[in-house]
Structure formats: C-alpha cells, structure tokens
C-alpha cells in the first residue's frame with residue numbers, strides 16, 4: 001500500500017445488559033457459598049463428582065438434582081498454572097481486566113473434575129504443579145461468584 | 160455410507176492480514192467467494208446452496224448470515240445455513256458441506272468461513288462463548304487455558320520451551336512460502352521466539368497464533384458435477400468428529416481425548432495403520448506451538464510425550480516423512496471462522512498439487528484438522544480418489 005491511507009471512522013459506545021437464569025444447582029451453590037461452603041454435583045448413577053456443578057452427567061445422560069449436591073473441601077491440588085499477562089476487555093465488566101494475574105486449574109479434594117480460578121500470585125516461579133491450594137473467602141460473603149475472589153498457594157511449612 | 164462421493168472443485172482465500180480496513184465484511188467475503196467460483200468456473204446460478212460461518216460475538220454483530228451471506232456468499236434465492244462452533248467453525252462448515260453433498264441433498268455446495276477479528280477482540284469474544292456464571296469471571300480467552308495446557312504438558316513429559324519454539328520456526332518459515340499467510344517472518348530464528356514477550360507463562364508472543372482477518376471459500380461437488388468442472392479435484396475419503404464435556408476446564412487439553420478418538424475412528428474407517436506412513440501431509444489446528452507438539456501425539460503421529468522428538472527428527476518438516484502445516488498453520492494465520500476451513504482447503508490444495516512453493520511432492524492423501532468448541536476435534540482426509548487406503 002505504500003503511503004498511509006486516510007481512514008474514515010464512525011465511533012460509538014454500546015451498553016448491552018443481559019440477565020441470565022443461572023439454574024437450580026447454581027442457586028443452591030450460591031446460597032451455600034454465602035455460608036462459605038462449596039457445593040458440587042454428583043451423578044446418582046456413576047458417582048462422578050462435578051465441580052463446578054451442572055445439571056446432567058454427560059456420560060450417563062442422567063439429571064443431577066439439587067438433592068444430589070455434595071460439599072467439597074475448599075482445599076485441593078494445583079494441576080496447572082499460568083500468569084496472564086496480556087490486556088483485554090472483560091465482558092463481565094465492560095472495562096479492561098486487570099493484569100497480570102495468576103490463573104490456575106485445580107482439583108478440589110473429593111472432586112473428579114477440574115476448576116479454574118484466579119490465584120493471588122503473579123510470579124510464575126512461585127507455583128509448583130501438585131502443590132496444595134485453598135479457596136479464600138471474602139470476610140463478608142454475599143452469595144456471588146466473587147465470594148471466593150481467588151485461591152491461595154499453601155506453603156509447604158503450613159501443611 | 161455416503162450416497163455420493165464428494166470432491167473439492169474450487170478454492171478461494173483472501174490474503175490474510177491483521178487488519179482489512181479497506182473492506183467491510185461482505186466485501187471481504189465476496190473476494191474469497193469470487194475466487195472460488197472463478198476457480199471452479201462457476202456462476203452463482205450454478206451453486207445449489209450456501210453454508211456460511213463465523214463467530215458473531217468476536218465482531219459484536221449478530222445474524223450475519225442475513226446481511227453477509229445473501230449478496231456476497233452468494234445466497235440470493237438459495238438455501239443459506241449459518242454454522243458457528245468456535246474454533247471448529249471452519250471444519251464444521253467443511254464437514255457439513257460434505258454431508259450435504261454426500262447425502263444427495265445437493266449436487267454441489269459452497270461453504271465460506273470468515274472472521275474480521277480486529278473489528279472486535281478475540282479474547283473478549285471467546286470469553287462470551289463460555290458459561291456466563293461459571294467460566295467467564297476468570298477466563299482469559301483461549302490463551303490462558305492453552306498456557307495451562309502447555310505448562311502441564313511440559314511438566315508431564317519434560318518438553319522444553321526450546322522444542323515448542325522450534326514449531327513456530329518451522330511453521331512461520333513455511334508461511335513464507337504461502338502468499339495467503341498472515342504472519343510473514345521468513346528469517347525467524349529460535350532466539351526470536353524464545354526472547355519474545357511472555358504472554359502467559361510458558362507461552363511467549365511467538366508461541367501464539369495471531370488474530371487475522373480474511374475469508375476462505377470452498378466449493379464441493381458430487382461425482383457427476385465434478386467431472387464437468389475439473390479433472391484435478393481433491394476427493395473426500397472420510398470425515399470424523401468428537402466432542403467433549405461442557406466446560407473448558409473439563410479436560411487438560413494435552414493427550415487431547417477428542418483428537419485421539421476422532422483420529423482412531425477415521426484411521427479405522429480408511430484402513431490407515433500408521434498415519435506417518437499412510438498420510439503424505441497434515442494441516443493441523445495448532446493455536447500454540449505447544450499444541451502442535453502435543454496434538455501430533457494425540458493424532459497418533461508418535462507416542463505420548465514424543466511430540467518434541469517427532470519434530471527434532473525432522474518428520475514434520477517440509478522435507479520429512481509427514482510434513483505438518485506447510486501452509487504455516489494457525490501459528491501464522493488465524494481468522495477464527497475461516498481457520499479450520501483453511502486447514503481443509505490447504506489439504507485439498509496439496510492433493511491437487513497446486514501449493515506452489517509450499518507444495519509437498521506427490522501427495523496422494525492429506526489430513527485437515529479443526530479444534531475448538533468445547534475441546535472438540537474435527538478431521539477430514541482427502542485424496543486423489545475417494546476410496547479408503549486399504
């Protein structure tokens with residue numbers, strides 16, 4: 001193209017609010033989260049324990065009800081980690097997601113599936129696969145997803 | 160069993176770039192569609208139906224098949240169906256196109272995948288594709304989870320950053336032979352990759368695919384139609400799809416189960432015993448350098464943990480026994496809704512012997528792969544004839 005072409009731009013800003021039905025299991029999850037309990041779902045047929053909870057066990061195609069929900073330990077094992085170090089707009093807030101942030105995939109004690117969440121560590125050399133982690137609750141829980149703002153790495157000497 | 164054999168008879172792709180501010184979406188789609196029609200020496204009136212796909216949320220639009228698919232695709236007075244399955248959008252288009260012709264519903268079909276990623280943001284768009292309650296709050300688009308995967312894969316099998324960087328050097332060196340490829344770094348070195356900015360440990364900038372703008376269109380025809388159009392088609396030998404559980408974190412993405420399941424299924428169907436010997440070239444979907452190492456394992460090109468060795472031995476290089484991504488792959492070009500269709504189109508180009516500087520000699524059989532959705536894999540194997548290998 002060689003020389004810089006003139007750009008014609010039209011700018012506007014859009015605000016697009018949505019409201020989601022979160023489902024019966026999530027209602028129970030958030031009610032119990034307020035009591036600082038972590039609830040997942042359990043398949044009545046194959047006994048697979050899901051965290052995050054969900055309505056159907058894909059393998060069995062069986063509904064997992066609120067009655068089938070079980071409590072998990074807030075502690076678990078770090079399976080993998082990264083430190084996210086790039087800018088992007090967070091669709092949940094409409095603003096930039098603050099970075100860098102620690103991000104891990106864990107298996108809570110008693111769960112058969114993995115979950116991902118923030119970790120309060122941004123130095124990747126401080127993480128070790130297989131180390132223990134723990135969900136940190138806000139002091140005053142409100143029954144929303146940010147009641148656990150992040151997981152923390154449990155230091156070996158604490159164990 | 161398919162009622163009809165299906166061939167690729169026309170291909171069009173735009174020159175992929177970071178930004179195509181010179182065109183709007185329908186104008187960009189038209190470029191690829193016109194190329195494909197010209198390639199098959201067809202007019203819009205000759206086309207039975209259209210499949211079109213992209214991921215609308217990446218551009219912040221909706222129902223784009225209505226205003227992009229009718230004039231430009233060209234869907235005027237024809238059946239038009241939209242397909243959007245995330246990273247696999249292009250391969251879902253490719254496979255649905257195959258089903259539509261193989262079943263006898265249409266004698267030919269035009270499929271077009273496109274994306275204009277810099278009109279929005281891929282990371283933001285990808286986050287909206289996941290569960291709003293459980294996954295959005297901490298999800299960092301695709302690269303965060305792919306970084307987790309790289310990290311676990313490295314720890315499990317002792318794969319090094321240097322081995323991963325070699326994938327980028329291979330693929331971007333290949334891209335220099337592909338006039339359509341987005342990232343052009345013909346002199347890229349291992350040091351360039353290993354010294355590039357840390358994006359999400361252990362992924363560095365050059366371990367990651369770019370965000371591209373462009374479109375790819377492919378025309379399929381049944382046997383009778385194909386005879387009228389070309390004496391050098393690329394025939395579908397078979398297709399295969401495997402999906403996985405709901406959430407992005409339901410799998411660790413190395414030892415990718417959907418790639419293992421889908422590939423085993425298609426190899427069995429086609430009598431492929433050793434993919435390295437039986438396939439002549441593969442265009443796989445590698446959003447990161449680490450993914451290519453790991454997923455060549457999942458596709459059965461080597462044993463678990465041997466992806467690095469496979470590369471080190473030169474097997475996946477242009478001159479190797481099974482060259483992987485002679486086009487430059489996803490690491491060089493990633494217009495999401497078109498990306499996996501480009502894999503199928505490039506496999507067809509190799510079979511047709513039309514690859515120019517990126518052509519592998521004497522290709523009889525080529526595989527294309529799509530990855531995306533909820534950790535799922537889609538495969539197509541094309542060849543000089545529609546028959547199984549054995």
Ligand SMILES: [Zn+2]
Pocket residue numbers: 043044045046047048057058059060061062
């Ligand atoms: Zn079950």
